[in-house]
Amino acid sequence: MIEFCGIELEHQVINASGCFDVLAARQVFGEALVERFPFAAYVSKTVTLAARAGNPPPRLWESAGGMINSIGLPNPGVEVYLAHHVGEYARLGVPLITNVMGSSAGEFAELVERVAEREEVAAIELNVSCPNVATGLDIGADPRGLRDLLAVVRPLTRKPLIVKLTPNTADVAACAAAAEAGGADAVSLINTLRAMSLAPGGHGRPWLGGRTGGLSGPAIRAIALAQVASVAARVAVPVVGMGGVSSGADAAELLEVGARLVAVGSESFRDPAAGSRVAAELAAHFAENAA
Amino acid sequence: MTTPFGRRVSAVLSRRLVGRYVVLGIGEEAAVAEPGQFYMLAAVAGWGGGVDERPYLPRAVSVLYARDGEVGFLLEDVGPGTHRLCGLGVGEDVYLVGPLGQGFTPPPPGIEAILVGGGVGIPPLAMFQDRCGGQALLGFRTSEHAEAASLFAAPELATDDGSAGHQGHVTDLLDDLLETRQDIVVFACGPPAMLQAVQSRVARHQVPAQLALEAPMACGYGACFGCVVDTVAGYKRVCVDGPVFDAAVLV
Numbered sequence: 001m002i003e004f005c006g007i008e009l010e011h012q013v014i015n016a017s018g019c020f021d022v023l024a025a026r027q028v029f030g031e032a033l034v035e036r037f038p039f040a041a042y043v044s045k046t047v048t049l050a051a052r053a054g055n056p057p058p059r060l061w062e063s064a065g066g067m068i069n070s071i072g073l074p075n076p077g078v079e080v081y082l083a084h085h086v087g088e089y090a091r092l093g094v095p096l097i098t099n100v101m102g103s104s105a106g107e108f109a110e111l112v113e114r115v116a117e118r119e120e121v122a123a124i125e126l127n128v129s130c131p132n133v134a135t136g137l138d139i140g141a142d143p144r145g146l147r148d149l150l151a152v153v154r155p156l157t158r159k160p161l162i163v164k165l166t167p168n169t170a171d172v173a174a175c176a177a178a179a180e181a182g183g184a185d186a187v188s189l190i191n192t193l194r195a196m197s198l199a200p201g202g203h204g205r206p207w208l209g210g211r212t213g214g215l216s217g218p219a220i221r222a223i224a225l226a227q228v229a230s231v232a233a234r235v236a237v238p239v240v241g242m243g244g245v246s247s248g249a250d251a252a253e254l255l256e257v258g259a260r261l262v263a264v265g266s267e268s269f270r271d272p273a274a275g276s277r278v279a280a281e282l283a284a285h286f287a288e289n290a291a
Numbered sequence: 292m293t294t295p296f297g298r299r300v301s302a303v304l305s306r307r308l309v310g311r312y313v314v315l316g317i318g319e320e321a322a323v324a325e326p327g328q329f330y331m332l333a334a335v336a337g338w339g340g341g342v343d344e345r346p347y348l349p350r351a352v353s354v355l356y357a358r359d360g361e362v363g364f365l366l367e368d369v370g371p372g373t374h375r376l377c378g379l380g381v382g383e384d385v386y387l388v389g390p391l392g393q394g395f396t397p398p399p400p401g402i403e404a405i406l407v408g409g410g411v412g413i414p415p416l417a418m419f420q421d422r423c424g425g426q427a428l429l430g431f432r433t434s435e436h437a438e439a440a441s442l443f444a445a446p447e448l449a450t451d452d453g454s455a456g457h458q459g460h461v462t463d464l465l466d467d468l469l470e471t472r473q474d475i476v477v478f479a480c481g482p483p484a485m486l487q488a489v490q491s492r493v494a495r496h497q498v499p500a501q502l503a504l505e506a507p508m509a510c511g512y513g514a515c516f517g518c519v520v521d522t523v524a525g526y527k528r529v530c531v532d533g534p535v536f537d538a539a540v541l542v
Contacts, residue, residue: 024513024531028391030293053526060507060517065344067509071516074526217347218339269510270333270349272388273297 002040004238004261005160005185007095007122009040013251013279016242016265017043017099017125017164018071022089025272034092038275041095043263044085046127048101049110051077056209061197066217066244067266068195070210073101078114086120095122097162101130105152116157123160126153126184129168129191141169143178150182160185162240165231168194172227173234180235188240188263189231190224192216216266218244225253232258246274248281255282294512298349298386300335303379304361310438312411313366313377314355317385322357326419327480327503327535329353330362330389331511334375338386346372351508351530353480354390355414355442356421362390365439367411391511392534395501397423398476405472406443407465407489409481410436415503415535416480417442425478428468430461430485462488469496476500477538490538500538504529 002009015038022042025033054074061068075081078100089096098115102108108126115121128140128149139145146163154161163179165172167190176187192214199207206212224243232239241259244266245251251262262282267274305316317332324330333349350372356363368377379385395415398404404425406416413429420427420443427446431437434454440446447464448456457463462485465477469492479489480503493500506518506529519526520533521542527533 019514021514021516024528028294028512028531029296032293032296036296054516054519057519057521057526058507059519060509060515062345062348062507064347065339066347069509069515069517074516074519219344266509269515270347271298271386272510272512272514276297 002261005123005162007041007160009095009261011040011279012255012261012282013039013275014041014097014240014261014263015039015043015268015275016263017127018045018073019265019268021045022092023085026088029272036273036276037092037094038268038273038279039094039264040279041097041122042089042092043097043125044081044089044099045075046073046099046101047075047078047081047111047115048073049078049107051075051080058207058209061207061213063195063197063215064219066215066219068197068208068213068215069192070208070213072210078111082114082118086118090120096120097123097125099125099127099164101127103130103132104134105149108149108153109156112153112156116159121159123162123185124157125162125164125188127164129164129166138166138168140164140166140175143174146175146178147182150179150184154183162186162188164191165189166191167223167227173230176231176235180237184237186238186240187231187235188242190220190227190243193220193223216244218246220244221250225257228254228259229257245278248278248285251278251282252285294389294391298331298388300384301387303381303383303385306379306381309365309441311367311436312439313368314363315366315376315379316361316363317387318360319357319362319387320360322360322362324354324357324362324390325394326422327353327394327415328390328392329511329534330364330387330391331508332364332376333386334379335384335386337375341371343371346375348372348509349386349388349511350376351505351511352376353414353503354418356418357390365411365414388511392530393532395419395478395503395535401474403475405465405468405475405477407461407477407479407481407485409461409485412481412503412505413439413442416478419478420444428461428464430481431455460488461485462492465489465492469498473498479503490541493538501535502538502541503535504533
């Protein structure tokens with residue numbers, strides 16, 4: 001058993017938000033998904049106050065050793081999430097971490113209050129990779145923005161708050177320190193790196209419907225390792241490390257530089273049961289090293 | 292019918308050339324796919340690590356046949372993923388996730404199925420004809436590509452260069468048929484321009500149609516939301532809500 005913010009977890013591998021849709025996967029794979037759920041906790045896709053349709057297609061681009069997505073956080077909004085999704089997720093038998101995103105501290109506050117009412121929710125992850133409607137800057141790219149956000153939302157709940165840090169910032173460790181100072185119980189990183197691809201023969205026209213997107217996959221693993229190491233060296237709260245993990249060996253490296261948990265993202269697209277495989281490889285890795 | 296959870300490793304059992312295409316047969320104990328369904332395929336070896344580290348994601352490929360412990364796919368070498376899959380030999384291992392997606396719904400008794408296919412989009416239609424019958428209208432670039440028409444019974448042909456069958460588009464053949472027939476359902480799969488042409492024609496003639504779409508996918512099982520298509524009910528995922536859609540719902 002692994003302890004994380006007072007939550008007991010079976011192992012150290014969870015999913016990255018947005019990379020696993022339990023409702024769709026249940027329809028496709030049936031009860032086997034529940035019986036062999038790959039992750040020690042389920043992190044929901046980002047929930048916003050109002051429903052979002054997401055970005056216009058095309059939304060994907062395969063890049064060198066990874067992919068760029070501009071999905072645009074489609075979700076049915078917090079009302080539908082609470083009414084129809086939370087109950088389904090609770091059936092998985094693993095702790096539920098709800099990821100929320102607002103474009104102002106006020107929106108975050110409303111989301112946190114609503115979500116925190118539900119006992120099925122073990123922890124709340126704040127997706128701060130969103131432009132502040134007032135300043136246009138990503139809330140999470142600026143330590144002051146993070147401090148201001150935490151000052152508003154921290155008093156609203158006793159549930160663990162995890163800040164999902166953006167890598168698209170000058171000093172990710174300073175952002176992590178601001179989140180910790182503001183009362184965050186944990187930080188998670190890295191989110192995708194802002195990236196772009198051009199339409200073939202398009203003379204500079206972006207391929208993705210959202211113009212830019214987020215780069216993920218093995219292409220970003222070395223960057224994730226550096227950022228997780230710098231954050232883990234700076235803060236005392238637990239760190240969830242992610243970015244390009246596709247094997248137990250990759251996961252072990254993030255743990256070795258100070259992560260408490262590891263999240264699997266894009267690898268689940270290549271293998272729906274990747275979380276189980278990474279966890280098993282990680283266990284074998286530790287058994288080997290202990291011997 | 293649910294799909295086995297997780298990706299499985301299976302070996303290539305057969306490989307043959309059909310014109311400009313490769314037909315791969317891959318071992319699959321319970322080969323239960325329906326026409327219009329697909330698998331996510333990736334080679335176990337040599338997937339990634341090439342000149343530009345592609346392919347990385349598995350490729351969504353329509354099922355051509357599913358029988359006797361084997362599932363078959365028609366492939367054309369058009370990019371790093373299909374290049375690697377086309378180069379697979381008998382005995383080499385493949386990662387499989389599938390069968391996935393919603394396939395074709397057969398027409399009610401007394402209604403004839405008209406199967407309109409273009410290029411490498413023909414597999415769902417060949418599988419459909421094998422199980423449910425129907426008149427196939429097929430379009431290809433050249434006579435060499437059109438050798439894949441051998442996967443059908445009594446197809447009518449069109450080629451871009453006129454080297455086999457009618458010179459022109461497959462939708463020319465559909466036009467002729469729509470002039471005289473209303474008691475039909477159109478099933479179509481092919482390039483986007485062909486599907487759009489089919490969609491506008493069936494709408495004009497008020498004939499129902501089911502279109503099998505193709506979209507780049509990361510996962511194939513509804514996780515990534517990368518493959519959406521615009522419909523009258525908003526964005527829908529091609530992988531789990533399709534790949535077969537009623538032509539009337541597509542925007």
